[in-house]
Amino acid sequence: MDERTTISDLKLRVQKFCEDRDWDQFHNAKDLAIGIITESSELLEHFRFKSKEEMEGYFVDGHKREEISEELADVLFFVLRFAQMFNIDITQELIKKIEKNNQRYPVEKCKGANKKYSEL
Amino acid sequence: MDERTTISDLKLRVQKFCEDRDWDQFHNAKDLAIGIITESSELLEHFRFKSKEEMEGYFVDGHKREEISEELADVLFFVLRFAQMFNIDITQELIKKIEKNNQRYPVEKCKGANKKYSEL
Amino acid sequence: MDERTTISDLKLRVQKFCEDRDWDQFHNAKDLAIGIITESSELLEHFRFKSKEEMEGYFVDGHKREEISEELADVLFFVLRFAQMFNIDITQELIKKIEKNNQRYPVEKCKGANKKYSEL
Amino acid sequence: MDERTTISDLKLRVQKFCEDRDWDQFHNAKDLAIGIITESSELLEHFRFKSKEEMEGYFVDGHKREEISEELADVLFFVLRFAQMFNIDITQELIKKIEKNNQRYPVEKCKGANKKYSEL
Numbered sequence: 001m002d003e004r005t006t007i008s009d010l011k012l013r014v015q016k017f018c019e020d021r022d023w024d025q026f027h028n029a030k031d032l033a034i035g036i037i038t039e040s041s042e043l044l045e046h047f048r049f050k051s052k053e054e055m056e057g058y059f060v061d062g063h064k065r066e067e068i069s070e071e072l073a074d075v076l077f078f079v080l081r082f083a084q085m086f087n088i089d090i091t092q093e094l095i096k097k098i099e100k101n102n103q104r105y106p107v108e109k110c111k112g113a114n115k116k117y118s119e120l
Numbered sequence: 121m122d123e124r125t126t127i128s129d130l131k132l133r134v135q136k137f138c139e140d141r142d143w144d145q146f147h148n149a150k151d152l153a154i155g156i157i158t159e160s161s162e163l164l165e166h167f168r169f170k171s172k173e174e175m176e177g178y179f180v181d182g183h184k185r186e187e188i189s190e191e192l193a194d195v196l197f198f199v200l201r202f203a204q205m206f207n208i209d210i211t212q213e214l215i216k217k218i219e220k221n222n223q224r225y226p227v228e229k230c231k232g233a234n235k236k237y238s239e240l
Numbered sequence: 241m242d243e244r245t246t247i248s249d250l251k252l253r254v255q256k257f258c259e260d261r262d263w264d265q266f267h268n269a270k271d272l273a274i275g276i277i278t279e280s281s282e283l284l285e286h287f288r289f290k291s292k293e294e295m296e297g298y299f300v301d302g303h304k305r306e307e308i309s310e311e312l313a314d315v316l317f318f319v320l321r322f323a324q325m326f327n328i329d330i331t332q333e334l335i336k337k338i339e340k341n342n343q344r345y346p347v348e349k350c351k352g353a354n355k356k357y358s359e360l
Numbered sequence: 361m362d363e364r365t366t367i368s369d370l371k372l373r374v375q376k377f378c379e380d381r382d383w384d385q386f387h388n389a390k391d392l393a394i395g396i397i398t399e400s401s402e403l404l405e406h407f408r409f410k411s412k413e414e415m416e417g418y419f420v421d422g423h424k425r426e427e428i429s430e431e432l433a434d435v436l437f438f439v440l441r442f443a444q445m446f447n448i449d450i451t452q453e454l455i456k457k458i459e460k461n462n463q464r465y466p467v468e469k470c471k472g473a474n475k476k477y478s479e480l
Contacts, residue, residue, distance in 0.1 A: 001124065001150075001209055001215070002128045002203075002209050002211045003127075005126055005235075006122065006124065006125055006127075007122035007123075007125055007127070007130070007342045008123045010121045010127070010211065010214060011289075012278060013218055014210065014214075014218070016166065017218055017221065019221070020227050021225060021227060021230045021231055021232075021233075022231050022232040025232070026289040027289075027359050029166075029167055029178065029179075029188075030164075030167035030170070030175060030390075031178060031289050032220065032286060033160070033163050033166075034285075034287070034289075035288060035289075035295060036160045037157060037161060037281060037397060038284060038285045038288060039196075040153070040156045040157040040160045040281075041157060041209060041280075041281030041282075042281075043151040043157075044156070044274060044277070044278060045230060046153075046280045047149055047150035047153055047163060047274070047476040048177070048268075048275060049266040049271050049274075049275075050150065050474065052148060055149045057149060059149075059206055063125075064188055068149070068206075069208045069213045070127075070213060070214065070216075072199060072202055072203060072208060072210065073213035073214045073217040074217065075156060075195070075199055076199050076213075076214055076303045077194060077214060077217065077218075079196050079199065081220045082192055085187075086179055086188075088189045088192060088200045089121055089122050089180055090122060090189075090193065090196055091121040091122045091125040091130065092121045093189045093190060093192065093193035093196075094130060094133070094134075094193045094196055094197060095133070096190075096330060097190055097197065098133055098134070098137050098197075101137065102137070103442075107140050107141060107154050108142045111141055111142050111169070111188065112141075112225060114146045114409040114410065124408070146409040147409075150274075151271075151408060154270075154404060154405075154408045154409075155408060155409075157277060157401060158401050158408060159406045160401075161353040161398050161400075161402075162400060163397045164394060165394075167394070168391060168395060168398060169354040169386040169387075169391050169394075169395075170354065207441070234290065241450055241451040242367035242368045242371065242449050242450060242451045242452075243366060244366065245366055245367055245451040246362065246363060246364065246365055246366055246367075247362035247365055247366075247367070247442045248363045249389060250367070250451065250454060251362065251444065252451055253454070253455070253458055254362050254458070255361045257458050257461065257462070260467050260471075261465060261470045261472075261473075262471050262472040263474075267470070268415060269406075269407055269419075269428070270404075270407035270410065271416070273400070273406075273407055276404070277397060277401060277403075277404050280393070280397040280435075281397060283395065283396065283397075284390075284396070285391055286389075287390035287393055290390065292388060295370075295388060295390060296444055296447075298389070299389075301434060305446075308389075309450075310456075310457055312450065312453065313450065313454045313456070313457040314405065314457060315367055315400075315435070315451035316439050316450055316453075316454055317454060317458075319432060319435055319436050319439065322432055322433060323362075325378045326419055326425075326428075327362055327394060327430060328429045329391045330429075330432065330433065330436055331361040331365040331370065331457075332361045332441055333361075333429045333430060333432065333436075334370060334373070334374075334433045334436055334437060335361070335373070336373070336430075336433070337430055337434065337437065338373055338377050342376065342377070345381060347380050350381045351380075351381055351382050352382040354386045
């Protein structure tokens with residue numbers, strides 16, 4: 001469904017879910033950023049102490065794959081909610097950031113390298 | 121631009137940026153989840169020790185607003201990259217999760233309440 | 241017991257627990273840092289969307305207090321394990337860092353201020 | 361210095377640093393937990409996208425080792441501050457937790473295994 005769904009479509013769904021429950025009062029910037037990081041941590045926890053081989057198995061095992069996809073959706077939920085609450089056009093921000101990183105990480109210098117721009 | 125951009129559009133931009141640099145080799149599940157959480161932390165750090173009043177000022181101050189929006193875009197970058205690398209339709213997952221949460225958090229029980237479903 | 245227990249005492253307990261289970265093989269720097277952050281997130285999750293008043297109640301409610309203290313111990317477990325695995329004298333590092341912060345955050349400038357040293 | 365320094369010694373140093381700056385007012389449970397997780401993230405970031413071999417090099421390179429040790433100290437700073445602010449005897453909590461984990465992770469079942477207790 002990713003091909004036919006806009007960012008605004010998803011933002012609206014998230015907004016409706018939260019407004020139906022009258023949650024604007026709890027959704028200040030700090031607590032939404034906490035929402036993002038705590039859900040990110042639940043995603044990361046699946047890979048703690050796991051080897052490359054074990055992780056590859058995760059994406060063939062339907063149940064594990066399901067759990068991981070759900071954690072990823074939880075992160076996205078709060079990212080969209082944050083953008084919606086503070087009127088951030090996240091598409092515009094992402095494109096701007098990719099352009100900035102195009103400068104910071106020029107292809108000829110970064111191809112196949114895992115260094116940070118500050119170490120290049 | 122959120123109104124006219126699909127999730128797939130953004131996934132493609134992120135994919136192109138990474139493939140141009142030959143970064144698939146570094147982008148396993150564990151390291152991408154680390155990417156998501158470390159960027160989430162940079163977002164959260166803006167609000168550390170800050171009061172409600174100070175945070176509200178952030179969204180009127182153009183420069184601070186810019187910085188925060190950029191951090192949010194960094195989180196989204198890795199969320200989309202994770203979805204793209206592991207063939208996750210993130211729209212479908214988000215909708216599924218919202219439906220699940222509609223069960224877990226029935227409106228009549230949750231309206232105006234900040235409890236977790238396990239505490240309801 | 242904090243008054244009569246040294247850092248080394250605690251490091252040894254953590255080391256014994258892990259070595260009894262033959263876990264050195266999983267405890268590389270990246271996975272231990274993941275251990276620290278995922279446990280930190282479990283601590284933080286207790287405060288997500290909670291007001292100052294609700295949080296103050298947590299420390300009078302014996303059960304909540306117990307849960308929070310346990311999460312804090314989980315973070316410390318991995319901090320000590322990291323220090324032990326990589327031969328870091330964490331006391332020395334902490335004292336060095338406090339001295340550095342004494343320079344970065346001079347009392348006369350920082351008293352009652354919640355700014356980062358880079359914003360002073 | 362870990363051999364001759366008690367947990368209380370370190371707690372007192374952290375407390376003095378913060379009280380000299382009148383920071384009790386900012387150090388509520390939520391913001392201290394944010395302190396712990398944001399510092400954990402700075403530690404973790406050193407290992408993002410890095411291979412086992414690169415990470416091993418970090419602990420022979422004096423400068424990288426220094427940076428990593430400093431991040432670890434930053435995490436410990438906030439762990440101790442949290443314990444001190446909320447009167448948590450962290451030694452007692454850690455020992456209790458290790459005992460609990462001795463039950464959850466019996467040696468005969470866990471030796472050489474990287475499973476969570478809930479998966480055993």
